Amino acid sequence: MNGETNTLRICGIDFEPAGQAITARQDNYLMGHLRLAGVIDVVATMKDADVDAKSSELLTRILVSGRAPEILAGMLVESGKKWNATRADELAELFGDATNPEDKEIMRKSLVSFVIGFFRLGDRSSTTSLNSSNPNNEEPATESAELAISETFL
Numbered sequence: 001m002n003g004e005t006n007t008l009r010i011c012g013i014d015f016e017p018a019g020q021a022i023t024a025r026q027d028n029y030l031m032g033h034l035r036l037a038g039v040i041d042v043v044a045t046m047k048d049a050d051v052d053a054k055s056s057e058l059l060t061r062i063l064v065s066g067r068a069p070e071i072l073a074g075m076l077v078e079s080g081k082k083w084n085a086t087r088a089d090e091l092a093e094l095f096g097d098a099t100n101p102e103d104k105e106i107m108r109k110s111l112v113s114f115v116i117g118f119f120r121l122g123d124r125s126s127t128t129s130l131n132s133s134n135p136n137n138e139e140p141a142t143e144s145a146e147l148a149i150s151e152t153f154l
Contacts, residue, residue: 007079008110010072011094011103014079026083030074037065059115068111069095075114 008015018026034040039061046054062068072095073088081087098104 015076033067033070037062037067055115
C-alpha cells in the first residue's frame with residue numbers, strides 16, 4: 001500500500017480496493033471465482049469461534065484452486081478507471097505471470113487481508129441468492145444467508 005491511501009501498486013499499475021462501492025458485475029465476478037475456488041462451503045460452515053482456522057482454510061483453497069489472480073482482479077479496481085470483466089481477466093493473466101518478488105508479496109498480502117476481512121469486517125447480512133434462475137441476467141429476487149463480498153473488504 002502507498003502511504004496513507006489504500007492504493008496498491010502491482011505490476012506497475014495502481015489499484016484501489018473495491019470496498020463498499022463494488023458494482024453488481026464486479027461482485028458477481030468475484031463471487032463466481034470464489035465459488036469455483038471451492039470456498040463458499042467454508043464460509044457457510046464458519047462459526048465465530050473458528051474464524052482463524054476457517055480463514056486459513058479459505059486462503060489455502062484459493063491458492064490451491066489457482067484462482068488467486070482472478071480473485072485479486074475481482075477485488076481491485078484500477079485507479080481512475082471503471083471495473084470491467086474483460087480487463088479483470090487481462091489483469092488476472094498479468095498477476096498470474098508476475099515474477100517480481102515485490103509484486104508477488106503485495107498480491108499475497110492483499111489476498112490475505114481480503115480473506116481476513118471477509119470474515120472480520122462488516123456485517124454478515126444476507127445477499128441475493130446466486131442459485132435462483134433469472135433469464136434476464138438481472139439480480140435474482142430470492143434471499144440467502146451467503147455473505148456479500150462488498151460487505152467485508154480490506
